[in-house]
Amino acid sequence: MQRRLLLTGALATPFVLAGCASPQITDFAGQKPELDLRRYFNGTLDAYGVFTDRSGKVVRRFTVLMQCQWNGDEGVLDEDFTYSDGTTEKRIWRLKHLGEGRYSGTAGDVVGTAFGETRGNAFRWAYTLALPVDGRVWEVQFDDWMYLMDERVMLNKAVMSKFGVRLGEVTLSFVKRT
Template sequence: MRAFILVTSIVLFLTGCSAKIEDYQADTPKLHLDEYFVGDIVAYGMVQDRSGKVTQRFRADIVGTWEGNQGELDEVFYWDDGREQTRVWRITKTGANSYEGTAGDVVGVAKGTTAGNALHWVYQLEVPFRDDTISVTLDDWMYLLDEDRLVNRTEMRKFGFRVGEITIYMEKK
């Protein structure tokens, strides 16, 4: 019984310490996806495994367009091993601060909410693994630094366990 109480206390403590999107409500500049993701953006990033070791680096060229509540992000990734990868996000603004998105390698629908300078975006992504692909859950947090710069930190999970992290710096051209 003591072990159960200890484990329950630890889980409650850890989940109680998690950031919530509402924590950023007063932070500026305000992030509006339909304003930031318009035009040409260059991104630089890295992927780390669960131990924190950098396993991949990349550059991405992003072209964003918006019409009304519909947006599209056309992304081309240039990986450090020479691979090129394309992803096209189709994003719908579903409310004042809520968004949904789809892409070819996204399982189902991504869902996100903005508050202040932040976006919390959660989805499942099919990623290459050995000679196949696996589905991992991505928990994205994007923070607008100023009108031209944004930082994205992503935690990757599989079966609820943290398997890696992605860090991306984006800048409008």
């Protein structure tokens, strides 16, 4: 009897874990409107966001003014952050379109190279950020998902973690100026 329970548990485990699997970028193939990062992130955008800790408490609110431009397969996203406490921050992303919806990117506070991929209306972006906290710098991982809602609005949800432990989330809305 004990052996049968162990065997049943061993056989059921992959199916239980598959139910817990996170979404894949391929899940969004065919979703409309189709996201072309080179078209959407071109021009001036405004963004509005919050950072919430793992309990869901809003820790920081911020706005971002983005000046974006592409030259062929290379793009620059110049971001100016203003936080609710009055502090400011700048990040300049240098993106490269690698073909077939794949992108790479670098920025001054990004460790190594970020990689992402678009399918349908979604973009998944993964990177490690060097984040200053209380006089120290923590390397934290971001699993960043963006969803194009229409030609002007895109929603963004990013999970921040360290050593696989979820630290919080960034929720952001982008609005492209006309």
